[in-house]
Amino acid sequence: MALADLQDSTRNDDGIATAISILKQRFGEQLQTSQALREQHAHTTTYIPAQLPDAVVFARSTEEVQSVVRVCAEHKVPIIPFGTGTSLEGGVNAPAGGICIDLQQMDKVLAINTEDLDVTLQPGVTREALNVELRDKGMFFPIDPGANASLGGMAATRASGTNAVRYGTMRDNVINLTVVMPDGSVVKTANRARKSSAGYDLTRLMVGSEGTLGIITEMTLKLYGIPENISAGVCQFPSVDAACNTTIAAMQIGLPMARIELLDTLMVQAVNNYSKLGFAEAPMLMLEFHGTDAGVAEQTAMFNEIASEFGGSEITWVSSVEERNRLWKARHDAYPSMLAFRPGAQGIATDACVPISRLAECMAETVEDVERLGLVAPIVGHVGDGNFHVSPLVMMDDADEVARAEEMIERLNLRTIAMDGTCTGEHGIGQGKRRFLKLEHGTGVDVMAAIKRGIDPDNIMNPGKVVSL
CATH class of the missing domain: 3.40.462.10 (FAD-linked oxidases, C-terminal domain)
Structure with missing residues (x-):
């Protein structure tokens, strides 16, 4: 796959340089620009060529993610969210450069509600770490894509895996999300009720959006009792x-x-x-x-x-x-x-x-x-x-x-x-399957692009993935 095939936006060199300068002053050692670190944040575990970000910021809170996004929004700089890097379709590549926001240090389990069978946590918590935390409480989280992926990344890609036949996919098991939007504002998509008919389903809109509409910084997930x-x-x-x-x-x-x-x-x-x-x-x-x-x-x-x-x-x-x-x-x-x-x-x-x-x-x-x-x-x-x-x-x-x-x-x-199926059951579209998305959804892709354009008019959120503007 030629690198040119993956490029659908041009670099904003001046904006990127300005944003890095501002963020370096604000974040100090939390911002890194070394070649080795940038390469680690562009690997795609497949044969799609790596496209490196210009800098990596290690965020620790929703507020820090907001701060990075606001600077990037002001200077029209691409933002690429990063969980554990297990993307299989180029989802963490940076085709126009920009700032990678690494969320691995946002790894706190914030609240386990045993009576309600749910848990609230930050996106950097991995599925294995969560189940270790839950083990002595008689509960588990069933979605298992194989890799020890971050739960934020699993929500962003609508992951599923070996247990999906009984427990469904991430789409079925995310109750609500806190998301930093492209302008730096924060949206909570729902409360903790198990169902709602209040307005558009923003939770499902964000689940599977692959970082193209916003950055997940907190989430509430369903839990299940460990079977007898x-x-x-x-x-x-x-x-x-x-x-x-x-x-x-x-x-x-x-x-x-x-x-x-x-x-x-x-x-x-x-x-x-x-x-x-x-x-x-x-x-x-x-x-x-x-x-x-x-x-x-x-x-x-x-x-x-x-x-x-x-x-x-x-x-x-x-x-x-x-x-x-x-x-x-x-x-x-x-x-x-x-x-x-x-x-x-x-x-x-x-x-x-x-x-x-x-x-x-x-x-x-x-x-x-x-x-x-x-x-x-x-x-x-x-x-x-x-x-x-x-x-x-x-x-x-x-x-x-x-x-x-x-x-x-x-x-x-x-x-x-x-056969009335889909080009991807769980890997996502990323860069690698955008052409097939068009074949599968037809004019539906135009609706997706309209949603993307309405929420992210400057196309700074993980550009070049899922839909093209």
């Missing part, structure tokens, strides 16, 4: 198609699975090698059920019966915390497992999501493309909600191989849109 019984297991199949059809059948009868993850044969080989597991080299579903002892026993028996109809193996169940953690750590280590599987290759992570009735067909056609194009591309998916990831492992110095990988990704996105 949590059982995880593995079931292997003769083909990816059989695993997909098992998933579809289980969903159609309303089996309340907490997690159902698909790994194709290549992915099983990779996790076996990396995590020292001993699974048969065949497509696999990784499962988890939550509930009472009796409820989980009934659900697992039903799933066993469905799986057997499609040639699935007898399920190997684990219930101890240690065994479950080992199993799911192997799943979360899918990305480093893939990279280790083909040393020297770059993983091009992409995702797609289709109505579950089209899942088997979509994956089968994608596998055909991978084989026809001669690619090494493991597949892993949150198949309970029709979402899967296929990641070509590409030698980036091989232009022909890069072109074949781009062809596969292009065809995948067009295929999912044609």
Whole structure:
């Protein structure tokens, strides 16, 4: 992907220099301009070229974020919010330079409301840190995208992950947000009530906006009680198609699975090698059920019966915390497992999501493309909600191989849109999928651009992402 393809706004060199000078006086050592630090704040964990900010400010409060935004607004300087940098579509790049606001030091849990099952916190709190804080209170936060992402970044990208089939995505679990707007004003999107019909839904507008409308500085999230019984297991199949059809059948009868993850044969080989597991080299579903002892026993028996109809193996169940953690750590280590599987290759992570009735067909056609194009591309998916990831492992110095990988990704996105699906189930648009957003939403993108223009007329909030002005 050429850098020119990612550039849709010009640099404001004078404004940037003035803003850095003012902010340096105001923030001292909290503002840094070293090359190494700027590079750390532009990595995108994918093959999109890095585009560095001109300075990084480490903010510690809503008021400090306001101060940075007001200076940048006055001088029309781009602002790029940064959580933990796990963006997969160039979401933290700075195509026109500017100021990166690092929110990692805003990492306080402000209030845990056990009776209301909610928590208020700053955006730099990571999902793992939150669940450690909640453990002795008998509660947990279920959204698990794999990476130990910041919760502010997860809200900004509308993240989901392995538990989404039961607990929904960040869209379903954010109650309210405090957001610094492009002019430096602060908006609270809602109160703590679980539902409201009071005016426009500003919370949902901000969730998934990828930092293009404002910067999240505080948030209230739903919590859940830790279930009485949590059982995880593995079931292997003769083909990816059989695993997909098992998933579809289980969903159609309303089996309340907490997690159902698909790994194709290549992915099983990779996790076996990396995590020292001993699974048969065949497509696999990784499962988890939550509930009472009796409820989980009934659900697992039903799933066993469905799986057997499609040639699935007898399920190997684990219930101890240690065994479950080992199993799911192997799943979360899918990305480093893939990279280790083909040393020297770059993983091009992409995702797609289709109505579950089209899942088997979509994956089968994608596998055909991978084989026809001669690619090494493991597949892993949150198949309970029709979402899967296929990641070509590409030698980036091989232009022909890069072109074949781009062809596969292009065809995948067009295929999912044609199947009434989406070009991204959870990675977001960032820079990498803006063209597909237009194909998916048509004139709806013009409405998005109108919202962006109305809230951020100078296009300073994470410019060059999601929609183009």
